[in-house]
Amino acid sequence: MSTLLLAADTAGYTLPTTWRALTKTGYFLGLSGTIGGLVTYATTVRPTLRRTPDTDDASLLRHRSSVWFAWSGVVLLVAGYFQLAARVARNGRGMPFGHALAPRPIWQFLRAPADDGTWIAQGTLFLVQNLVLLATAILLMTLFTRAARRRVDPVALTALPLALAVTLIGAVPATVPLKADEVLDLVLTQTHIISGTVWLGGLALLSVLAGARRRLSPDAGLLWADLWRRFSLVAMICVAAVVVSGLWMSWKHVGAVSQLWTTGYGLALLVKINLVLGMVTAGAFNQFWLMPRMAQARRTGENASLLHLTLRHFPKVVWGEVALGLAVLVVVPFLSGSARKEAGGAPAEPSAGVYTAGLALALALAVSLYATARASDALSRRTPTPDPA
Template sequence: MPPWWRVSTEIAYFAALAAVIGGAVAYLTVVRPVLRAEVDDPDRQAVHGRTVRLLAWCGPVLLVAGYLQLAARVARGVKGVTFGQSLAPSRIWSFLTLPIAVQNVCYALAGVALLTLFVRDRPTLVTAVALPLTVLGTVVLALPTGQGQTLDTQLNGWFTQVHILGASVWLGGLFALAVIGRGRGFGQRAGLVWARMWQRFSSVALVSVGAVVASGVWLAWRHVGTVGQLFTTTYGRFLLVKLIIVAAMVCAGAYNQLALTPRIARAHAAGDLGRGFALTLRHFPTVVAVETGLGLAVLTIVPFLSGSARTQAGGPPAPAVDGGILALGALLVVTLTASLYASYRVSTLLTRRAAQAC
C-alpha cells in the first residue's frame, strides 16, 4: 500500500487539475456563451461573480497541489529522503530536470494567471491563458524523449494523458457548475438560463466521457490480462471499484440528459417558470453533486492503481501493439463515437418533443 503522503498528494494534484481544466472549459464553452445571450442582470451578475471567484481560488489550489506533488516526486525518487525533508525548496530545486521543470513552470504561470482574478475581472483572458498552460503541464510528460521509447510506451503515455484530461474536463466541469449553481441570488427566470447551461455542458460531458472510456479501455487492456485478475489481484480489485463508480456516474449523467432535460423543456414550454427553476437549480444540481462526489471517490482510488494486475498475477505482459490491435482500437473508437452521438440525438429529440407537446 502507498504511504499516506503519496495518497494525499496525488488526490490533491488530480483534484487541482480537474478544478482548473474543468472550470476553465466550463467557463469558455458553457458559462460565457450563455451569459452573452439575453440574461437578466441579477442572474448574469450572480453567475459571473461566482465563476470568477471559483476560478480565482483555483490559482492557489493549483500552486499548492503542484508543489506538494513535486515534493512527493522527490521523496519517491531520492533514496533516504522523507516527505517532510522533500518539502525543502533546496531539495526540490535540485530535482527539477526536464520535463518536470517545464511542467511545474507551466503550473506556476497558470496559477499566477488565475490569482490575478482576485484583483482584475478578466476571466476570458485568464482562462484562455491558464487552460493551455495547465494542459501543457500535464501532457509534457508524454512527449517523446528519444531515449529508446517504443510505440507501446508512447501510446501508453498519450492514452494516460487523454484519460487524465477527459476526466478533468468531466469532473471539474461538474464541480464548477455545481458550485456556481448553489445558493441564492437568482431571479425567477434563472431556470431558463441554467437550462441552456446544462444542455451545453451535456455535450461537453459527452465528449469527455468518450475520451475517458476509449483511453480507459486501452489502459485496462495493458494492465489487466483476464477478467479473473479483477478479483484476484490488488490492482484489479481497486480498478473494479473504480469501474463501478464511473459506471454510476455515467448512469447519473444519462438520467440528466434523457430524463431531466426533457422535463425542464416541458416545464418551460408550458410557461411554468417555477417548475423549471426547481428542476434546473435544485433537482439537477443535486444529481450533479452526487456525480461530483462519485468523481472524488474515483480520485481517492487513483493512488492505489500502481503497478499492473498482469504483474501481480505473475502473468505475461500485454502483447506488443501491431496492426490488428490498432485496427480493433479504431473500430472501438468509431463504435463508441456512434453510440454517444446516438444518445445525444435521442436526448435532443426527447427535449424537442417535450417542448412541442405543450
C-alpha cells in the same frame, strides 16, 4: 475502501504510502479545479452568459466563476508543490517526504544532469512544468482582486492553455518513444487525465454556480437550461474519451478478467470502474429524464417549472456525480504497478488486431453517444409538461 485494503494482502502489490496517496489525489484535484473549470467556462458558461451579458444573473455567475478560479489557483499551487516534493522523495534511493519538502533537495532534483541516452534531463522537464504551473496559479489568483474580476474572460482564456500545458509537459518523456504503443500510451493517458478532469471539474463548477439560486431572478431557468444543455455535450465527449482511453490502459495492465479480483491493481481498478459507472448512470438519468423535461418546460413557457428543474433537481444529481468523482480521485493512487505483473503474466503485446478492435470500439461508442443525444431530443418532444411541485 475495504476492497482497497484487501489489496494489501495481494501478493506482489504494495499499498501506496499515506503521503503518496494524499499528494497524488490532491494534484488531480487541483487539475480538476483548473482544467475542468476553465474548459467548462470557455465552452459552456461564457457562451451562455454572452447572450445576456448585462443582466444581474450573468454578473452574479461571472463573479462566482472568478472566485472559483482564484481559489483553484491556490489549490493548484499547493497541490503542485506537494506533488513535486513527492517526486523528489521517490527519486533515486528516496528520502523521507518531510525532507523532500525543503527547497534544497527540490532544487537539486530539478537541476540534476540528464542521464545517458536521454534527450533532456527529467528534472528540467519538471522545472518547466512547475514554472508553467506557477504562472497559471498566479494568473488565476489575480482574480481575488476586483480589477481582475472585471476581466475574468481574458484571464480565464489565457489560463486555459497554460493549465493544459501543466499536465502535457509533465508527460513528455526524457527518452524518445520508439514503438507505436509507447506513443499511444502517452496520448491516451493524457486524454484520460484531461477528459476526466474536465468532466469532474465542470460538474463541480456548475454545482457551485447553481448554489447561487436564491440570488437569481425568476427567469434564470432559461439561462441554466442553456448551461446544462451545453455542458451535457461536453460531458458526453469526456465520457467517450474516458472510456476509450480507459479500455486501452486496462488492456495494457490487466491480462484477464479474473485479475480484477485476484490482484491488488485489479481490485483498485474494479472499484474505480464501479464509481465511473455510477457517474455515467447519473449522467444518463440527467440526459433521459431531466433534460427532456427541461426542454419541454422551456418550449411551453413554464418558467417556474424550468427554474425548479434546472436549479433544484439537476444540481442534486450532479452533486452525486461530483461525490463519485472525488471517490475516483481517492482510488487513483492505488492504481500502481500492473495486474499482469502481479499475476506473473507476460506484458501486453499490441497487434493489428488489437488496434482494429480498439478502433471499432471507439466508433461504436461514438455511434451510441450520437444515438443517446437523438433519443434525448426525441424524448424532449414527447415528455408531458412536468409538475413544478
